[in-house]
Amino acid sequence: MAEIDEMCRLDHVRASVLAELHEVLEGETLRAQRHGPHVQDLWRRTAQHIGGGKLMRPMLLLEVLDAFEAGGRGGAGDAVALRCAAALEILHYAFLLHDDVIDHDLVRRGDDNLVGALHRHGRAGGDDRASLHWARSAGILMGDLLLARAHQILARIDVPAPMRGELLDLLDHAVTESAAGEFLDVGLADGIIPPARREIDIMTRSKTAVYSVELPLAMACVLAGAGAGVRAALEDAGRCIGIAFQLQDDALSAFGTEHHHGKDPWSDFREGKQTRIMDAARATTSWPAVAELLGRDDLTDAEGTRLRGLLVDCGARDRIAEEIEALLDEARRILRDGPARIPGAVVEVIEQQMRRLEGRTR
Amino acid sequence: MAEIDEMCRLDHVRASVLAELHEVLEGETLRAQRHGPHVQDLWRRTAQHIGGGKLMRPMLLLEVLDAFEAGGRGGAGDAVALRCAAALEILHYAFLLHDDVIDHDLVRRGDDNLVGALHRHGRAGGDDRASLHWARSAGILMGDLLLARAHQILARIDVPAPMRGELLDLLDHAVTESAAGEFLDVGLADGIIPPARREIDIMTRSKTAVYSVELPLAMACVLAGAGAGVRAALEDAGRCIGIAFQLQDDALSAFGTEHHHGKDPWSDFREGKQTRIMDAARATTSWPAVAELLGRDDLTDAEGTRLRGLLVDCGARDRIAEEIEALLDEARRILRDGPARIPGAVVEVIEQQMRRLEGRTR
Numbered sequence: 001m002a003e004i005d006e007m008c009r010l011d012h013v014r015a016s017v018l019a020e021l022h023e024v025l026e027g028e029t030l031r032a033q034r035h036g037p038h039v040q041d042l043w044r045r046t047a048q049h050i051g052g053g054k055l056m057r058p059m060l061l062l063e064v065l066d067a068f069e070a071g072g073r074g075g076a077g078d079a080v081a082l083r084c085a086a087a088l089e090i091l092h093y094a095f096l097l098h099d100d101v102i103d104h105d106l107v108r109r110g111d112d113n114l115v116g117a118l119h120r121h122g123r124a125g126g127d128d129r130a131s132l133h134w135a136r137s138a139g140i141l142m143g144d145l146l147l148a149r150a151h152q153i154l155a156r157i158d159v160p161a162p163m164r165g166e167l168l169d170l171l172d173h174a175v176t177e178s179a180a181g182e183f184l185d186v187g188l189a190d191g192i193i194p195p196a197r198r199e200i201d202i203m204t205r206s207k208t209a210v211y212s213v214e215l216p217l218a219m220a221c222v223l224a225g226a227g228a229g230v231r232a233a234l235e236d237a238g239r240c241i242g243i244a245f246q247l248q249d250d251a252l253s254a255f256g257t258e259h260h261h262g263k264d265p266w267s268d269f270r271e272g273k274q275t276r277i278m279d280a281a282r283a284t285t286s287w288p289a290v291a292e293l294l295g296r297d298d299l300t301d302a303e304g305t306r307l308r309g310l311l312v313d314c315g316a317r318d319r320i321a322e323e324i325e326a327l328l329d330e331a332r333r334i335l336r337d338g339p340a341r342i343p344g345a346v347v348e349v350i351e352q353q354m355r356r357l358e359g360r361t362r
Numbered sequence: 363m364a365e366i367d368e369m370c371r372l373d374h375v376r377a378s379v380l381a382e383l384h385e386v387l388e389g390e391t392l393r394a395q396r397h398g399p400h401v402q403d404l405w406r407r408t409a410q411h412i413g414g415g416k417l418m419r420p421m422l423l424l425e426v427l428d429a430f431e432a433g434g435r436g437g438a439g440d441a442v443a444l445r446c447a448a449a450l451e452i453l454h455y456a457f458l459l460h461d462d463v464i465d466h467d468l469v470r471r472g473d474d475n476l477v478g479a480l481h482r483h484g485r486a487g488g489d490d491r492a493s494l495h496w497a498r499s500a501g502i503l504m505g506d507l508l509l510a511r512a513h514q515i516l517a518r519i520d521v522p523a524p525m526r527g528e529l530l531d532l533l534d535h536a537v538t539e540s541a542a543g544e545f546l547d548v549g550l551a552d553g554i555i556p557p558a559r560r561e562i563d564i565m566t567r568s569k570t571a572v573y574s575v576e577l578p579l580a581m582a583c584v585l586a587g588a589g590a591g592v593r594a595a596l597e598d599a600g601r602c603i604g605i606a607f608q609l610q611d612d613a614l615s616a617f618g619t620e621h622h623h624g625k626d627p628w629s630d631f632r633e634g635k636q637t638r639i640m641d642a643a644r645a646t647t648s649w650p651a652v653a654e655l656l657g658r659d660d661l662t663d664a665e666g667t668r669l670r671g672l673l674v675d676c677g678a679r680d681r682i683a684e685e686i687e688a689l690l691d692e693a694r695r696i697l698r699d700g701p702a703r704i705p706g707a708v709v710e711v712i713e714q715q716m717r718r719l720e721g722r723t724r
Contacts (some may be wrong), residue, residue: 130554
């Protein structure tokens with residue numbers, strides 16, 4: 001019964017986040033009336049695609065904040081927390097959109113993503129190339145609108161000015177890290193930036209980890225009014241969890257099946273992504289064989305399977321799995337045995353999240 | 363002598379804006395140290411390209427604000443105004459970058475734009491396609507960083523909260539309008555959105571006009587503490603001037619030479635841009651001949667010249683010139699004979715800007 005109660009509670013929180021997101025997007029759709037039906041249609045389609053995931057970031061923020069407040073720390077009100085949660089998902093979706101444009105992805109979780117859906121709509125008119133150009137341009141522009149929206153929400157959030165300043169600092173940090181990480185990712189994959197370990201590490205730590213884990217945890221600390229020591233510990237732990245999350249993402253892309261991650265199973269190989277997996281393989285005798293296949297945009301299924309086999313046999317897969325475990329252990333250590341006294345409920349919620357992370361298949 | 367003094371004064375203001383921009387970009391370059399030399403290099407290149415234009419938007423803000431303050435209205439301090447001016451230029455450059463990516467432009471004002479410069483650097487490694495992908499991706503990401511920066515600057519500007527709220531409202535309005543206008547522009551050019559007069563009008567009014575003229579004027583009003591009537595009048599006049607500016611831009615692209623605007627003289631024709639000029643031609647008997655050439659991406663010089671000739675002969679060019687004049691007349695009427703009593707110095711500064719607009723060749 002307790003488990004069912006807990007699931008109901010989580011569903012309720014998730015529904016609140018979706019309602020908040022819906023309200024923001026509804027407002028924008030209404031406002032777009034002055035721009036005519038085509039712009040309104042873009043907003044409506046966006047509303048259909050945003051929030052379609054697990055809402056990992058908003059949920060992490062709200063769960064941790066809730067755990068702080070159960071400890072009687074008394075933080076920001078529910079409405080403020082929900083606004084912040086919505087801003088996190090909007091920011092995430094803005095990044096996804098620009099990533100999809102950059103990576104030429106039309107599919108996510110096995111379905112058309114927004115760019116793919118627009119392209120499907122546009123090419124009904126006949127011109128495939130024009131339609132793709134339009135769909136990608138729309139992805140860039142909607143990403144801009146959502147990035148701006150995330151800033152507008154936090155810039156006006158109804159908390160005392162110093163707290164708002166801290167939230168804006170966190171947003172600033174997350175945006176800067178993500179863009180830098182993505183820039184390195186593309187430069188490495190396109191062969192413009194040499195695949196040095198340093199750049200690969202910066203990319204792995206910056207691209208998704210910061211805004212996906214460190215940011216929600218830090219935001220929860222700010223909203224809960226947590227002390228500097230607790231916040232620093234949660235940021236450190238969040239960094240470890242975030243990097244583990246990124247490594248697992250890389251591993252799922254490389255070793256998962258299409259069924260699992262819902263996209264082209266060879267896309268990372270085809271794009272020549274220089275993940276930490278590749279870096280681990282580089283130090284082995286298998287590297288010449290890996291390098292020959294990596295980045296071929298006409299990679300066949302047989303070649304993809306062969307490349308995957310090489311990465312398993314040379315030990316790169318195990319190496320990354322060990323690193324993920326080490327990172328999660330380090331996070332646990334920081335949470336439980338670090339100098340900061342973190343409320344038990346907060347530790348529990350974060351560890352729950354880590355267990356979900358370890359078990360995820362997509 | 364007075365003219366020379368005036369030129370010196372303008373040069374001084376321009377130098378202050380550049381110094382402010384420089385400070386922001388220097389800060390970001392420094393901060394990028396943690397992301398390594400490649401990200402720092404991107405910031406350095408950005409600093410070389412941003413602020414390379416006429417600084418029209420920051421200058422309009424500062425000149426109008428100065429004119430208000432000469433009238434003794436006592437507005438925001440110099441530092442605040444300069445921060446806002448820098449934010450305007452950063453916002454403008456973010457839009458330019460994303461426009462260049464969308465339009466596949468590598469050149470601006472006769473030189474490599476940032477994407478073009480990155481591509482030149484990247485392709486030295488040999489792979490032209492990968493280099494172009496990297497350069498365009500960098501354009502998207504740097505545009506994101508600058509869009510975020512413009513928001514961060516205004517979100518933290520040191521003025522009373524209600525004034526900051528008004529500045530954020532203005533930014534919100536400008537970003538929303540520009541993205542909507544650009545979305546329609548691409549949809550019309552790609553043939554996804556039918557070229558109805560309504561959509562063309564919304565595009566013409568939204569894409570550049572709002573953030574280029576209405577926004578700086580409205581910002582000056584907010585910073586100067588101008589009354590609601592004066593601000594409404596300046597926004598109305600700004601809208602007219604902004605649309606005239608867009609129409610003139612379209613006319614320069616269609617009828618100017620490469621020497622004048624510093625880019626491919628046929629790019630608007632090749633991309634099939636559905637400007638108001640095309641809309642004016644659509645109503646004439648020349649339209650079938652125009653339509654046959656418009657949007658051909660292999661348009662020859664001879665065909666471009668023929669298309670240009672058709673647009674002149676059918677009266678579309680004159681029609682747009684008349685519209686520009688009518689819009690500027692309307693702006694003058696609002697400024698001089700409207701119900702709001704606008705300080706004479708403010709009217710003078712805006713009219714000066716309009717005269718520059720009428721005379722511009724690029």
